[in-house]
Amino acid sequence: MLGEKTPPEILQSEVFCRSRKFSFDINRYRLPHGAIAQMGCIRHPGGALAVPVTQDGQLILVRQYRFAAEQALLEFPAGTVEVHEPPEATIRRELEEEAGYRGHQWRSLGEFYVAPGYSDEIIYAFLATALEKLDNPPPQDDDEDIQAVLMTPTALENAILQGQVVDAKTISSFFLARPFLT
Structure with missing residues (x-):
């Protein structure tokens, strides 16, 4: 064990x-x-991530510049869990801020370490459905410049396999969500 x-x-x-x-x-x-x-x-206090699925089965990802990677990456919406904040509250807020959507149905996909060789960061992954596009989403954080991107599950899987999506938390969460995607 x-x-x-x-x-x-x-x-x-x-x-x-x-x-x-x-x-x-x-x-x-x-x-x-x-x-x-x-x-x-x-x-690290941990992070929460959403695999948001629209009514027509598309996935919502975000494109944002990542300073450590020195490039823009395509990822699922995610954010750092604040002190005394449950991961469920973190990801509800982040989905609204980063993608401009509110999820009305949530399902835990589990949790996993990002890089246990040198970090204690855990990602709490959730499936978000019954989405509502917000007319006036909350503002992004000052250090963010994020654009929402819609993709089909097949297109995302192909992008992962072709090395176009390289974010580990996105790849892991996609495969955790795969059984629930149509």
Whole structure:
């Protein structure tokens, strides 16, 4: 069973750097076999993502510039979970802000780590249906310039397989949602 090994003992923990949405910790551990290791970890509050499906079966994605990737990526709407905020509230807000839609039916698709080798970030994925296009959506965050894009599930799958969609949370969530798409 996953996760049943004895965890390492934390000998020292230091917040090396803190930013608006995450921190970078450097920790010294004693591993179960006795070796001492120093490892860094990005501590992140988690994110919530929607796989929004229109009445006619199209998926709503967003195109936005990602500074770390130095390019615009095509992704499902998503956002960082705020302190004391349930992921369900995060994604309802983000779908309205980023895509201009309100979801009236929601289904959890599960949760997963984005990059457990160096981050504790978990994505909470949801299927959003019974969508309402908003006449006056809330404004995007100041650091966002996002455009909504409609795609069929087949077109998205082809874009993934051709390397045109490279965002891991979008790819993972698409395949989690696939059984519910027509």
